[in-house]
Each structure stands twice: as structure tokens, then as C-alpha cells.
Amino acid sequence: MKRDTEIQRIALVTGASRGIGRAAAVALAKAGHHVICLARTVGGLEETDDLIKAAGGSATLVPLDLKDGTALDRLGASIFERWGKLDALFANAGVLGALSPLTHLEPKIFDELLAVNVTANWRLIRSLDPLLRASQAGRVLVMSSSVARKPRPFWGGYAMSKAAVENLALTYAAECASTAVRVNVLNPGGTATAMRAKAMPGEDPSTIPQPEDIAPLVAQMLSPEWTENGAVVNYREWAKS
Numbered sequence: 001m002k003r004d005t006e007i008q009r010i011a012l013v014t015g016a017s018r019g020i021g022r023a024a025a026v027a028l029a030k031a032g033h034h035v036i037c038l039a040r041t042v043g044g045l046e047e048t049d050d051l052i053k054a055a056g057g058s059a060t061l062v063p064l065d066l067k068d069g070t071a072l073d074r075l076g077a078s079i080f081e082r083w084g085k086l087d088a089l090f091a092n093a094g095v096l097g098a099l100s101p102l103t104h105l106e107p108k109i110f111d112e113l114l115a116v117n118v119t120a121n122w123r124l125i126r127s128l129d130p131l132l133r134a135s136q137a138g139r140v141l142v143m144s145s146s147v148a149r150k151p152r153p154f155w156g157g158y159a160m161s162k163a164a165v166e167n168l169a170l171t172y173a174a175e176c177a178s179t180a181v182r183v184n185v186l187n188p189g190g191t192a193t194a195m196r197a198k199a200m201p202g203e204d205p206s207t208i209p210q211p212e213d214i215a216p217l218v219a220q221m222l223s224p225e226w227t228e229n230g231a232v233v234n235y236r237e238w239a240k241s
């Protein structure tokens with residue numbers, strides 16, 4: 001079957017309605033990808049679409065809750081029908097939960113951290129793996145955080161979820177080693193977004209990196225030229241180099 005964009009790279013960005021996901025979606029469009037933008041907030045997705053169009057790119061909007069695993073299975077089938085492959089997956093969407101002692105964390109918050117930050121990414125990988133393998137250079141980038149490896153009081157729920165998703169990503173990287181798929185992890189460091197403002201309400205956002213600062217590294221790590229597999233890249237260290 002001949003599909004409409006065999007020559008173009010197709011990228012899926014989760015959490016594309018704002019923050020780092022939005023900036024990355026625009027950067028990927030500028031780098032020549034057709035970008036499938038996923039999040040729950042339709043208005044936010046539409047604003048991302050406007051930015052992509054203004055940059056001369058194209059997008060498909062997918063308003064979807066990542067907690068809906070069956071919908072993620074259907075998404076894989078839809079991408080297969082339309083494009084037959086997926087070249088880049090930016091597994092970016094995440095929630096912070098609540099910063100509190102582990103013993104005070106509400107079970108529903110703990111469950112959501114696992115559902116969005118971990119289970120959804122496993123369901124995505126499970127659904128999209130055949131499509132990534134169908135690409136000449138499938139690339140996956142999973143968002144982590146410094147607390148995944150450096151436990152900090154009150155960040156336990158979020159940190160646990162990032163440690164889990166980092167391990168998930170690195171295991172998948174090892175499983176893909178003999179294929180053309182490359183799977184890596186990014187720790188962006190503190191970045192001026194809604195999540196950061198929730199975690200650090202007193203901070204002046206102009207004093208830390210902006211989502212647009214992180215986006216070029218995301219586009220680079222999702223390009224065919226990025227051949228490293230199983231790397232955990234720290235934005236601050238990359239920016240210094």
C-alpha cells in the first residue's frame with residue numbers, strides 16, 4: 001500500500017499541549033517531521049498546531065488521556081493505517097503529583113503517577129514498537145528527572161515514577177540494540193513550565209532554561225544522525241559542551 005508521507009519522518013509527541021512537549025513538537029516540525037501531537041487539552045493542542053503551521057510544518061492532533069491504554073492500542077493501529085511507520089517517539093508527558101512525605105501521599109496521586117509516568121509509556125512502547133521497527137531510523141526519547149537517581153525528601157512519588165520509566169526505557173534500549181531503533185533518556189533539568197511552577201512556586205521562571213532551550217536537544221536526539229543507544233543525557237551538561 002502506498003501511504004501519503006513515505007518520504008517524511010513522522011513523530012509522536014506526548015504532552016504536546018504546553019511546556020517542553022509543545023516546544024519540542026515545533027522543533028521537530030521545523031526539522032521536517034509531520035508531528036502527531038497528543039495531550040488531553042484541545043485548546044493547548046490547537047495552539048501548538050498554530051505554532052507548527054506558522055513554522056511551515058504540519059501536525060495531526062490527538063486529544064487523548066494517556067491513562068486510556070486501549071486508546072493507545074488504537075493509536076498504534078491508526079498510525080499504521082495512515083503512515084505504516086513511526087520514526088520518532090518523544091515520551092514526554094508527565095505529572096508531578098504532590099510534593100509531600102511518602103506517608104502522606106494520597107493513594108490516588110500515587111496511582112496517577114504510575115499510570116501517566118510509567119504505565120502509559122509501557123503501553124505506548126508496546127503499541128508502537130512494530131511501527132518504530134518499520135522506520136529506517138526509529139528513535140525514542142523518554143523524559144526523566146534528576147530525582148530518578150538522587151532521592152530527595154517529599155519528591156518520592158514523582159522520583160519513583162521517573163526511576164521506573166528510566167529503567168523501562170533503558171531495558172527497551174537493550175532489547176532494540178540489534179535493530180535500527182535507538183532509545184535514550186533525557187533529563188532536562190529545571191525548565192520554566194507549568195510543572196516547574198507547581199514544584200517551585202517562588203522561583204522566577206526567567207532565571208532558568210525555557211522549553212525552547214531544551215527543544216533543539218530533543219530534535220537532535222530524535223534524528224537519524226543520533227546513533228547512541230541507552231544514553232541518559234543531561235541538558236545542562238550538553239549545553240555546557
Ligand code: NDP
Nearest residue numbers: 015017018019020039040041065066093094190191193195
Ligand atoms: P507540563 O506540566 O508543562 O506539561 C505536561 C504535559 O503532559 C502537558 O502537555 C499535559 O497535557 C501532558 N499530560 C499530563 N497528563 C496527561 C494525561 N493523562 N494524558 C495526556 N497528556 C497528559 O510539564 P513539563 O513540560 O515541565 O514536563 C515535560 C516532561 O519533562 C515531564 O515528563 C516532566 O516530568 C519532565 N521534567 C520536567 C522538568 C521541569 O523542570 N519542567 C524537570 C525534569 C523533568 P494535558 O494536561 O493537556 O493533558
